[in-house]
Amino acid sequence: MIGLYFFGQSIAELFGPKFLLMLYLGGALSGSIFFLIDRAFLGPSNRSYRGWDNSRVPALGASAAVNAVILLEVFLFPKRLIYLYMLIPVPAALMGAAFIATDLWRVHQGRDHVSGAAHLGGAFVAALVWARVRRRI
16 A cells, blocks of 8 residues: 555546546446456466465455556656665666566466466556557656
């Protein structure tokens, strides 16, 4: 949620609070859809424990929605410096690539308590929104 606080302010200043709310809800919805698709098709093949059916694991959280907000900021301003742990300056593009690569790895592994598929759903919404608004900046 700290990501929503810092990156959401910038998005709200650029496009307004209604836009931020729609982006957030779109990221949440897309994250839920990606999670369900992952569990329906990939979950049964990635059993992490004997007898445990991953397709029946529920999801709870707002990380896909927050991921959409953070990655839209990254897509809009890839050269902006973001301070990792408030100490290390990192270009936004590098941080965004690390976010997406980590989520792809989570989906590939299939045995994580964090849904990489849901995060990728948020990234998908951020990419779609970026494609529509990039000329306005």
